Structure formats: C-alpha cells, structure tokens
Amino acid sequence: MPGLLRGVARTAVVAGTATAVSNRVSRRQAGRWAQQGDTRYAPPPEAPAPAPVAPPPATAPAAPTMDQKLEQLQQLAALKEQGVLTDDELAAQKARILSG
Structure with missing residues (x-):
C-alpha cells in the first residue's frame, strides 16, 4: 500500500501549498489596497506562528x-x-x- 500513502502525502502537500499561496496573495492584495487609502481592506495583523506540537510517544x-x-x-x-x-x-x- 505504499502507493496509497504516497498519493495521500502528495495531496496533503498540494493542499498545504495552495493554502499558503492563497494566504500570501490575499495579504499582498490587502496591503496594496491599504496603500491606496481604502481602509476597509487593511491587512490583518500577523498571527504568531503556532507552537510546534510534540509528536506522540512512539508505541509499538x-x-x-x-x-x-x-x-x-x-x-x-x-x-x-x-x-x-x-x-x-x-x-x-x-x-x-x-x-x-
């Protein structure tokens, strides 16, 4: 079943990349609109990076x-x-x- 796992991992990477790109484009557009004086589209404040989550303990x-x-x-x-x-x-x- 390694092919299935590979497909799931590939889907996760694509979805994560698409989300990151979409967020970056939205922030850049909001920044441009804010520079043009439209206060409705002021960029949201940057959220702090989430704390890393420790992996669960390895159990057999x-x-x-x-x-x-x-x-x-x-x-x-x-x-x-x-x-x-x-x-x-x-x-x-x-x-x-x-x-x-």
Whole structure:
C-alpha cells in the first residue's frame, strides 16, 4: 500500500501549498489596497506562528489479528486483479503481512 500513502502525502502537500499561496496573495492584495487609502481592506495583523506540537510517544502497534491479515490479503488480491500490483510486489506484500 505504499502507493496509497504516497498519493495521500502528495495531496496533503498540494493542499498545504495552495493554502499558503492563497494566504500570501490575499495579504499582498490587502496591503496594496491599504496603500491606496481604502481602509476597509487593511491587512490583518500577523498571527504568531503556532507552537510546534510534540509528536506522540512512539508505541509499538498492536499485532494484527488473523481477520485483519486476511482482509489485507484480500485487498492485495483485488489490487493484483486490477493490475495495480505486479506478481513480485504481491509476493513481497504477502510475505510482509504473514510475517507480522
């Protein structure tokens, strides 16, 4: 499932970048309007950067149950049928699931 994780991460990066660009454009426009004398569009005061959040303590994930392993194997089989996974990738993922 590394492809799925990669897709989710890519979406998060794109969304974060779009938000940052949008905010920057809005602040720049508000600054230009304020310079032109339109007080309705004065730029908002800069908010302080949020304090960094400490990552949660690392704990070992619970061992998957046999039902969870079977479900993962069924999902892999479906991906193989769709042509998303090759035979080698399927074998590697099966070995990883069954060894854990």
